Each structure stands twice: as C-alpha cells, then as structure tokens.
Amino acid sequence: MIELKEVSFSYNGSKRQTLSHMDFKIEEGESVGIIGANGAGKSTILKLLVGLELNYQGSIMINHLKVEKKNLQEIRQKIGYVFQDSDSQLFMPTVYEDVAFAPRNYGFSKEQVDKRTTQALKSIGIEELQDRQIYRLSGGEKKLASIATVLSMKPDILIFDEPTIALDPRNRRRFINILNSLNGTKIVTSHDLDLIYDTCDRTILIADRKMIFDGDTKTILQNNDLLESNGLELPLSLQKRER
Amino acid sequence: MNKIDNAIKTIHHMDYQANYNTYFKKIHPFVKLLTTIIYIILLTSINKYHLVTTLAMSIYLILISIIGDVSIKNAIKNLKAVLLLLGILGIANPILETNVITYIGIIPVTIGMISMFTLLLKGIFAILASYFLILTTSIEEICFALKMTHMPNILITVVMLIYRYMIVFLKEVQRIWVAYQMRAPKQKGVQYKAWGSLIGSLMLRSIDRAQTVYESMELRGFHPDTFFIPKEKVDKKSWTYCFFILILLIILRFIPIFEIIGNICI
Numbered sequence: 001m002i003e004l005k006e007v008s009f010s011y012n013g014s015k016r017q018t019l020s021h022m023d024f025k026i027e028e029g030e031s032v033g034i035i036g037a038n039g040a041g042k043s044t045i046l047k048l049l050v051g052l053e054l055n056y057q058g059s060i061m062i063n064h065l066k067v068e069k070k071n072l073q074e075i076r077q078k079i080g081y082v083f084q085d086s087d088s089q090l091f092m093p094t095v096y097e098d099v100a101f102a103p104r105n106y107g108f109s110k111e112q113v114d115k116r117t118t119q120a121l122k123s124i125g126i127e128e129l130q131d132r133q134i135y136r137l138s139g140g141e142k143k144l145a146s147i148a149t150v151l152s153m154k155p156d157i158l159i160f161d162e163p164t165i166a167l168d169p170r171n172r173r174r175f176i177n178i179l180n181s182l183n184g185t186k187i188v189t190s191h192d193l194d195l196i197y198d199t200c201d202r203t204i205l206i207a208d209r210k211m212i213f214d215g216d217t218k219t220i221l222q223n224n225d226l227l228e229s230n231g232l233e234l235p236l237s238l239q240k241r242e243r
Numbered sequence: 244m245n246k247i248d249n250a251i252k253t254i255h256h257m258d259y260q261a262n263y264n265t266y267f268k269k270i271h272p273f274v275k276l277l278t279t280i281i282y283i284i285l286l287t288s289i290n291k292y293h294l295v296t297t298l299a300m301s302i303y304l305i306l307i308s309i310i311g312d313v314s315i316k317n318a319i320k321n322l323k324a325v326l327l328l329l330g331i332l333g334i335a336n337p338i339l340e341t342n343v344i345t346y347i348g349i350i351p352v353t354i355g356m357i358s359m360f361t362l363l364l365k366g367i368f369a370i371l372a373s374y375f376l377i378l379t380t381s382i383e384e385i386c387f388a389l390k391m392t393h394m395p396n397i398l399i400t401v402v403m404l405i406y407r408y409m410i411v412f413l414k415e416v417q418r419i420w421v422a423y424q425m426r427a428p429k430q431k432g433v434q435y436k437a438w439g440s441l442i443g444s445l446m447l448r449s450i451d452r453a454q455t456v457y458e459s460m461e462l463r464g465f466h467p468d469t470f471f472i473p474k475e476k477v478d479k480k481s482w483t484y485c486f487f488i489l490i491l492l493i494i495l496r497f498i499p500i501f502e503i504i505g506n507i508c509i
Contacts, residue, residue: 052458073466081462087414088455091407093258093381105464135255149463 033196037231080150140171
C-alpha cells in the first residue's frame with residue numbers, strides 16, 4: 001500500500017514548488033497510471049516514493065513504512081524502479097550480471113541469486129540474452145533487460161518511468177503484454193496515453209504541481225476537454241474511433 | 244568519433260572478458276591482486292642495468308596470458324599510446340650514459356641503451372601485469388580484493404565509480420561530438436570558440452548521468468558498507484596458485500636463470 005498525504009516538494013535551491021499538496025492512496029495489486037504534461041512532476045513523484053528525494057513535506061508511506069532515511073533499505077527492497085533511460089539502469093557487462101546485481105546486494109546465496117536471475121529472465125522471455133553484452137542490445141532488448149533487473153528483487157511494487165520511450169511498435173506491444181502479465185502493484189508514468197489505457201485501471205492526472213483527477217482510466221482518457229485543458233490529448237486509439 | 248567508439252567498445256570488451264569463465268577466473272581475486280602487486284614490487288626493485296633479469300620477469304606475463312586466455316598482442320595494441328609514452332620517458336638515458344660496454348656487430352651498445360631498455364621493459368611489464376589483472380578480474384572483484392587489504396570503503400567506492408564513470412563520460416563525449424559534427428560538417432575538430440560551452444555541457448551531462456547510474460545502483464541495494472564485503476573466502480586452490488606464483492617470481496627475480504641455462508648450453 002502506498003499513501004501520500006499532503007505531500008509538497010521543491011528541488012534543492014529552487015523556490016518553485018514541483019509538487020503541491022499531493023494526496024492519494026494506492027492499494028495492493030492496483031495498476032495506476034500517472035499522466036501529465038512535461039514538467040508536471042510525474043518523475044518527481046516516483047523519486048519521492050523510492051526516497052531518491054527526501055526533503056519533502058507531508059507524509060509518504062510504503063507498506064506502513066514512512067519514506068525516510070532509516071527505512072530506505074527496507075522500502076527499496078519492496079520497490080522495483082525501471083528508469084526512463086535503460087542505459088542508466090544497465091551498468092554491468094552482461095545481462096546476467098546486471099539482473100543478478102540486486103539479489104547479490106541483498107545477500108542471497110549463490111544458488112538463490114542464480115535461481116532469481118534465471119526466473120526473472122524467463123518471466124519476460126529473454127533467457128537467450130543472458131550472456132549478451134549490454135552494449136550489444138537493441139533499445140527494446142535493453143528495456144526488457146531493465147525490467148528483469150528489478151524483477152529479480154521480487155518486489156511488491158513496480159514503478160515504470162516513461163517505459164515506452166524509444167520502443168518500436170512491436171516491442172511496445174511486447175512490453176504491454178509483459179506489463180499486464182506481472183503481478184503486484186504497478187505504477188506507470190507516461191505521455192503514451194494508449195499505454196496507460198491498455199495497462200492501468202486507475203489514472204491520476206497531475207498538472208500545475210497538483211493532482212487534478214484521480215479515478216477510472218477510461219473515464220479520464222475519454223474526457224477530451226479535461227485532457228486538452230491540461231496539455232494532453234486523447235489516446236490515438238480513441239481519436240481514430242472519434243473520426 | 245571512431246576513436247571514441249573504439250574506446251567504449253574496448254572497455255565493454257574488457258568488462259566482458261573479465262567475466263569470461265576460464266580456469267583463471269576461479270582463482271580468488273585477492274590472490275590475483277596480491278600476486279600482481281608482488282610482481283610489480285619485485286619488477287621495480289630490479290636494478291636499471293639488469294636487462295636480463297627484467298627480461299626473465301616476462302615469463303610471469305606469458306604464463307598469465309596462457310592461463311587467463313588473454314592475448315599479449317591485443318594487450319600491446321590496446322596499450323600502444325601508454326607504451327609509446329614510456330619509450331619517450333627513457334629516451335634521455337642513452338644521451339646521458341655513453342660508456343660502451345659491448346658491440347653487436349659494429350654497433351656499440353652503451354650502458355645508457357641498456358638502462359633505457361630495462362626501464363622501458365619494466366614500465367611495459369608493470370602496465371601489462373595491471374592490464375591482465377583488469378582483463379581477468381571484474382571491477383567488483385577487484386573491489387572485494389581491495390576490501391580484504393583493509394582499504395577504506397570510500398576509496399574502494401571511488402575506484403569502482405571512476406571505472407563506471409569512464410564509460411558514461413565517453414558516451415556523453417560521443418553524443419556531443421556527433422551533435423556538433425552534424426551541424427558543422429565542414430569543420431575539422433571543434434572550433435576553439437565552442438570549447439568552453441562544450442566542455443561545460445559535457446561535464447554537467449556526464450555528472451547528471453553518473454548520478455542516475457548511482458541512483459539505479461542504490462535502488463538495487465548497493466551500499467558501500469555491505470557491497471564490498473567479500474562473498475567468498477580464499478580457497479585452497481587459490482592459495483596453492485599463490486604459493487607457486489610466489490616461488491616462480493622469487494626464482495625469476497633472484498636466480499639468474501637465463502645465465503644458468505646459457506652456461507649449461509655452452
């Protein structure tokens with residue numbers, strides 16, 4: 001369970017607030033999309049959830065643990081964060097080494113590390129890539145490998161920051177299928193509203209540092225006026241239907 | 244552009260090679276680090292006129308290249324810039340020390356030439372030994388080994404992150420260079436007026452990316468206090484290897500084996 005209460009935040013040295021009075025709760029097993037125009041604060045919310053930024057006001061609870069320095073290790077073990085840029089996520093020489101990085105850090109035995117790594121690779125169908133060098137992977141393969149790196153932690157919560165950027169249509173579809181097959185709580189931030197439409201039951205719209213809407217995905221993504229007034233457009237699949 | 248590309252590929256290849264499963268990979272990293280350090284200490288302790296002893300020390304490198312499945316030819320190719328620099332550093336010796344000690348045909352061999360070659364070889368061998376260590380041991384394993392030498396965590400973290408940062412930095416150089424060239428196709432190199440802003444943005448961008456990589460490591464449980472705790476103790480096989488290598492190094496350093504072999508042959 002994730003709970004934000006009256007959360008406000010501004011980056012160090014900035015007078016301008018990036019988030020203001022954010023208030024929402026995400027229950028276990030929910031798939032939630034966070035949408036908003038550029039600079040709305042989507043990625044900042046994700047950073048706050050994993051404690052990459054701690055200087056916030058209000059309260060953020062992850063599975064009844066407050067996001068603060070002393071709880072970070074426990075919280076981070078429960079959350080798998082897939083970065084927007086796969087090159088930042090993947091830093092080990094081979095796919096296997098990268099996927100095994102987290103279980104090794106959490107002190108699992110050699111056998112456990114191997115088991116978790118193999119399972120993570122298998123769950124998204126990239127076992128054949130395990131010995132490949134990271135820099136030889138395509139953009140789509142890198143994204144899938146990034147997901148495997150967090151799945152090996154067996155997290156309760158999965159967070160995806162702009163996951164379909166730089167993916168071709170086939171890899172995008174593959175990614176959506178994988179995302180839908182994953183269990184646990186999922187949070188996706190994206191401009192790709194079709195992705196949100198296909199993967200999330202609930203959507204939070206943020207604009208101008210505040211939460212504008214929180215509710216059923218279909219309701220919000222079919223509301224052209226609301227989307228346009230907040231710098232967004234209807235998903236492409238719905239635009240076609242309108243024509 | 245090709246040079247940057249090649250540099251990135253070389254680092255990736257070195258990383259890959261370090262994780263390649265050979266017999267040498269099974270030797271504990273601490274033992275590999277220890278033997279490399281001892282080799283370099285013994286090598287640098289050789290008198291600058293003892294060319295033959297220095298040459299004998301190459302046997303260790305040949306042995307490591309065989310058991311570590313590392314190509315000496317490729318190593319020299321990759322290190323040619325550094326080796327060239329070493330050659331330049333010793334170039335003053337033949338000018339300063341002109342005493343002739345022997346002749347090869349009609350060519351006089353001076354003591355300065357001997358010391359130049361000895362110093363050159365010592366430099367090359369020391370660099371090759373370190374290079375072989377990097378090629379056969381991943382940076383994480385080297386960090387574990389450094390931890391066993393009781394080096395402070397902060398220094399080990401710096402060693403590891405500098406290594407990782409090199410790739411991030413080179414990739415940013417590559418991106419900026421391509422972006423620049425696309426808009427200045429007729430120019431050779433970067434115009435001096437653009438140097439300031441290019442270097443500035445290069446630094447900011449690479450620091451930003453290095454920060455994201457570090458965040459990604461942190462989010463997957465990386466913490467210097469726990470990460471560098473060696474996961475395995477030095478096993479019997481590694482100690483046996485260490486013992487034999489030390490015996491070999493002592494023989495190569497203190498027993499004039501080439502002279503003995505030469506005398507036997509004569």
